Amino acid sequence: MPVTFLSPQELSIIDNCLILDATYFIKGGTEKAKERFTERSIPHSSFWDINSCADPHYRLPHMLAPEIIFAHFLAGSRWKNKQPICIYDQIGLFSAPRLAWEFCKREVDADIYLLAGGLPSWEAAGLPLTPGSKIIEPSTPNPDLWWQDSFVASYNLSEVFDELRIDPQHSAQIVDARSPGRFNGSEPEPREGLRGGHIPGSVNLPFSTVVKDGQFTNDFNLNGVDLSRPIVTTCGSGITAAGLALALEARGAEHVMVYDGSWSQWGDPAAMTPISL
């Protein structure tokens, strides 16, 4: 089911909604986000740590968790079957779409909402803030609410690499959500040690261009991306790639995968992957 945006006012009057702070800072990660959450948060919200609910074996941040870990986190959130879920972040609209995307792809049986403009917009609306106290810890899942489907909406490095070997007419379009400067290697990557540039043949569609007034807009420039063909989105670490995926789907794209490792993985010198500038 698609993700809908709620205004702060709309969220403030919803009864019985699971509200999640899914903040991740590029500098500071989720540790800094948790600290800020305990200082100020939307009343009744809980903190969902996307670095904890992740695959523990990667050195890369927030790689998609095996279902069982996700099921434990969902149980720890005390989500009740079919309870609506609204996700926000402290930045505005950055990491919250990534969690919303994950909830949608895992087919959690609930309406999934994003708070337009996140915490800044809640605050600007003059709505109350409280110190956050609920940090979600994994807990034993209820077997009736757990499922065992495989999660297929993400691509790994080998799958992205395979796309490069297919002719341009038939391969998936690789769409990069990073800024133009990072895309062409003229701006440094925020994470140390990565090479500059982009995946050969990929198209730049900066995430900032698909956001307007704290939510997805429909009139961003597609830069030649064909919505009727398969798409793989990528970015710095897989966060805005998920947001871009949601924005493209809202605009009618049907086959959108997210390259989970994104540039943190592809740009690693040890990966020995091809790069264009």
Place this chain on the structure above:
Amino acid sequence: MVGQMYKENTLAAIGDTPLIKLEGPSKETGCTILGKAEMMNPGGSVKDRAALSIINKAEARGELKPNATIVEGTAGNTGIALAMVAKARGYKCKIVIPNTQSQEKKDAIRLYGAELIEVPPAPFKDPANYVHVSRKLAEQLNEIDRGSALWANQFDNTDNRLGHYETTGPEIWEGTNGKLDGFICAVGSGGTLAGAGSYLQERNVRVGIVDPDGAALYDYYVNGELKSNGKGSITEGIGQGRITANLEGFTPNFAINLPDTEMMRVVIGLMETDGLCLGGSGGLNVAGAIAMGKDMGPGHTIVTVLCDHGSRYASKLFNKEFLQSKSLPIPSWL
């Protein structure tokens, strides 16, 4: 012999197993994940190497008379391997086994002509434990007639580890042309990990241990304390609670603990992507290699051990009711 294309005898076919690239795990990690195909040994498992090394070296030391009896307490592949080597070398074989072991396992060992001695189960601390019973049996036989019995003692007989140092390690090194970044496997006796692992560590390969739930080594290597996490595992032949003589002096560079859900995901996945059917320990080993690959990042070459074939575990690993009772993933074709 130069130019000879056949193996001289059954035991000459032990070892020199192929390294197989595992496509599913390799794609998942962006690494080259290779499995050493120990299920292709004539006895069907990696234990063939331990059995051969233990018996060969005892012979070389003059400890074995012709017609001697090989004695061991084991329920699994070691019993089968010892029975096979004994037969090929003209020795007798007595295997002491807990009577609670499955009929399949008892039959598999008896199939090779070993004499099976069943005893009631007892904890390791109790002298009635099957391992101690097997030791005493060998001692008694040697008292009557010195050199008439060998207690194989796979856990603390370092001929086990030495065999892997001499064969498994070099085979892996040469098989990857020295372009090897990681080696990882689980521990039962510790022979494979410490033997092959120390050979490879000498060549700067990163060596890891993957522990199933309930074993104590993960905690030992990470926190310094032999401590089980209290959960259980359906894997057989791996999971150790003490530092065996084979493990002494060896320290892995990397340690992880993986649950049975991950082991089963990999066992099922390998059948789907690679057509490869492994037992639980092989599945856990490959899961460990995947975790190591994720940690090291793409572009690395990692080797693990495919201990034995899944057919040896049909009644558990590939039994729908059993898997359901343990809340484990089930292959879709069962």
